[in-house]
Amino acid sequence: MKAFFLLILVAVSAFGAEPIVVGSKKFTESYVLGEIAKMVLEQAGFTVQTRPGMGGTIILWQALSSGRIDLYPEYTGTISEEILKRPASENDMRKALEKFGVGMSDDLGFNNTYALVMRRETASKLGVSTISDLRDHPGLKAGLTHEFLDRQDGWRPLARRYRLTMPNVLGIDHALGYGALAHGEIDLKDAYSTDAKIAENNLVILRDDMHFFPEYKAVYLYRLTLDRRAIAALNEIKIDEAKMTALNAAAEKTKNYAYAASLFFHAPNDHAVERDLPRKLVRWISRHLELTGISLLLSIAIGLPLGIAASRGGAVGQAILAIVGMIQTIPSLALLALLVPVPFLGISATTAIVALFLYGLLPIVRNTASGLQNIPPALRDSAIALGLEPSARLRKIYLPLASRTILAGIKTSAVINIGTATLAALIGAGGLGEPILSGLNLNDNATILEGAIPAALLALLVQGLFDLLDRVLIPRGLRL
């Protein structure tokens, strides 16, 4: 227990200074651009922290405009289509962004536009080289990222402009989509024109013959409060399309974004590379324990009184169980997304802890309530007849009698939390979900296992610890 709190302390104290926080989206190029910004700013003398792979545009934009992060890589097309939701010149954009306290760097020098890609072989067999050509092949199966499906400059407006009528369109993760395309499970997917996978998998980009896609020049969006020297350093960063594609390829090959970013400076930059797995594991695990530990303590502190109230039945008891049960039916991903816009939460460990706390409530509340309700009436009567006051009855008789059931609830909550906490990485809260998420994005099982195996072991360990705790906390008379 002591060691556990020490771990929490260490993890918390690391946030003492006031570093520049760099966010990135959940795809290879964004990770790499995030790392490049970090290295450039560090060379300029700043302390920098990264929140890699926080999510999609909306999450990153909210994090930036609310000050949770100081900068992140973005694309001009996304700024006009998704953030401002109107076509705008670069000057218009700067003016509009200023109202949010946000600035935009000079463009980095490459255009990573959206593109539709197919297997080269299929495309030449069908004679498809432009998006317009798709009109003659409505039988093709498209697997599109969820973001592209919903974007203003995404699938639906594109299909309308090109008058495409493809009935087989499904949503699929970006990295997994490349696998599906290679295996022939889908024929068409959306891509970023600098994706390394395009050349690697022998794919062909369909020409945007009606000029549907806007320009997607890479820039950094930063808070206007950012140090001017830092802004100047960001404006110095220049990358052309070939270079970016190469960096993306390096990132996917080495599974190491920091290493790929270091190639930007021509010489492999060893000190920036965290090759040391044990050290990474300690960082992930301690953050993971911080998230689950704090949220579990909260769940117990709030869940126990709620369970006691619920055990008394009546309208209040029913309402408590109904509300707590309802929270559990919200998918964990959706709960995270719902909490991000809440004031004071946003993209942070706090949000993850709040979500985990809410998830941890049900097992504790329900077990506390049913443990108390299952106490034999004869024992309740005895406790009352002896003349114990209600609070003493609860403390000395009812809670000890229900201890086994209550502890089982806490155990369930802890084990579930350890699993669910891997999702915290989606909103940049770190933990063992970080390698799982990177692995998913890279389509790399080894990296996924770096997070998944420790998470599973951790769950087993916690289960074992609680079994030991049972022996201490459940009175001996109940274990006979």
Add this chain to the structure above:
Amino acid sequence: MGAVLELSGVTKSFNGASALRSTDLQFQRGLTTALIGPSGCVKSTLLRLILRLIEPDGGSIKFDGTEITRQNAPEIRRRVGYVIQEGGLFPHLTARANVLLMSRHLGQPGEQAETRLAELCALSQFPTEALDRYPAELSGGQRQRVSLMRGLMLSPELLLLDEPLGALDPLVRSALQEDLKKIFLRLQQSVVLVTHDMAEAAYLADEIVLMNEGRIVQKGTVAELRDQPTNEFVREFLNAQRSVHF
């Protein structure tokens, strides 16, 4: 001597069905009164009403001259001992902790409590070496002895026993009946005993209250009930049981 407990016009119904019809009853100090009747009648309900484990619909119950209310019930419960069929011992506490629970809760000096505990062990023939066992490690008879000790710990003015021997086998039961009788005499204890066993009532009680269908049928000594039954039910009830024991 006077009445330790006085019921006047007490009524109780469950879900609209009348369980206890307007009942007047007095329990004399220092005596053992048995409430007897066929199972399913309201004997136990009467004890639960006295302890305010359930609220009466009407009437009043006076303990030692004071009307029992919801407000003073907690204080009065501490002056009344209560033993139920399965003992009602708390399984997470040892025999000792069960007996000393209230004494410790009320902050009585430990030495005084230990002396009282030793006294009670001797009185109820409970082996002191078994005091640190949990209820699950005790025999049925031992559990009832611990339960009795718990009921007597605070020297209650009144002891309520709800079928205390109902779940025990005949040999243990008969031994405990003898011990109970000695204890009641020794302590000059006021006792209300609920039982469905006429022989037990006849052996232990100074006065018998025979109940049926929510009302008192006859009150008196066992001889009075036997020799001057007020109606056919009394005669039948006694006859049904006499064949074995008399």
